[in-house]
Amino acid sequence: MFSGDQTEAKTNRVVGTYGYMSPEYASNGHFSVKSDAFSFAIINPSQSIRDGETLLISDGGSFELGFFSPGSSTNRYLGLWFTKSPQTVVWVANRDDPLSDRFGVLNITREGRLILYSRSSSIVWSTYYSRTAENPVAELLESGNLVVREANDDNPANFLWQSFDYPCDTMLPGMKLGINFVTRLESSVSSWKSSEDPARGEFSFLLDRNGYPQLVLKKGNKTVARAGSWNGIRFTAQTKSKPDSISTSEFVLNEKQGYFVFGNTSLGFPRLTLTPEAFTALI
Incomplete structure (x- = not known):
């Protein structure tokens, strides 16, 4: 497109990578003040x-x-x-x-x-x-x-x-739930208060460190559901395995950390979302 010391050019078509274009430029070649947002x-x-x-x-x-x-x-x-x-x-x-x-x-x-x-x-x-x-x-x-x-x-x-x-209310592939015993950093998922308020709601999904670590769903300080212990393939409370879901994830426990790693990306971007109604949805 450019030659010599040329620094600009005019074309008769949209030029560039669509993933980095603003919608108005990708669709009709027009720029706006927001066009740099996609660069x-x-x-x-x-x-x-x-x-x-x-x-x-x-x-x-x-x-x-x-x-x-x-x-x-x-x-x-x-x-x-x-x-x-x-x-x-x-x-x-x-x-x-x-x-x-x-x-x-x-x-x-x-x-x-x-x-x-x-x-x-x-x-x-x-x-x-x-x-x-x-x-x-x-x-x-x-x-x-x-x-x-x-x-x-x-x-x-x-x-x-x-x-x-x-994490907030959603886990993406590669996210961890658990605790680093060295840094004391603890990661958990908590629901939004409502669909219009992302503040921490009353439900949380976390790794319970009492006894053998397992994932639990809590309402406030009360445990309302448990995923069971990890058997090397899935959590025992799960009745069957589902490919590319929570059952194919990873669980790690050693002297430095204990954590659950969610999913993988072979199906795109599956996610685990804790809704304000405490429905844990795997999408």
Whole structure:
């Protein structure tokens, strides 16, 4: 398309990769102020995610990170959803602290900390980091995992922070439920209060460490259901195995950690969702 020192060109057709195009450009070749939202999966300290202006999109185009309002609510949240199904939100950063307007901004600091600011520049939500980064970036992976890492290091073992360690109401393949006995980090799933309020509801799904660890469903502090112990193939409370579901997942227990790893991706993106009514849906 370009030759010599040429820096721009005019074409008679839409040019580019569709997974990274804004809808108005992909459909009719027209640009808007939101067109840049579809151009990157990574941000650095010089960039921001602004409500109504920009989105972070995974490399393969399966997931988007941006601002949304659930249902008829006017509150604004920073969340993650399926690109093909924006109403299917799988993770919310500020689930307990909504924004009241459309002026939210997400930044990554030079130390490697994600910070969500309100219109008044007050901190609404932020991440914890165990060590200071040298050249940090935030990236939305094709798995649906939002990570903070060094720009030149994409080894998962070296991630500075990742959303997969902090589930909301949904588990995606690769997410863990359990506890790290060294760092004391505990991961569990909790329902939304309602379909229009992603704040922590009364139901939770977690790894019970009393006795031999097993997955339990709780209402408040009361256990209402158990998955049974792990027999190496599935949890014993399951009557039969289902391919590519909870039964084919992994369970790990040692002196450093105990956790359950959900599913795999051979059927696309199966997910486990804990609804406000405590219905655990495998989709």
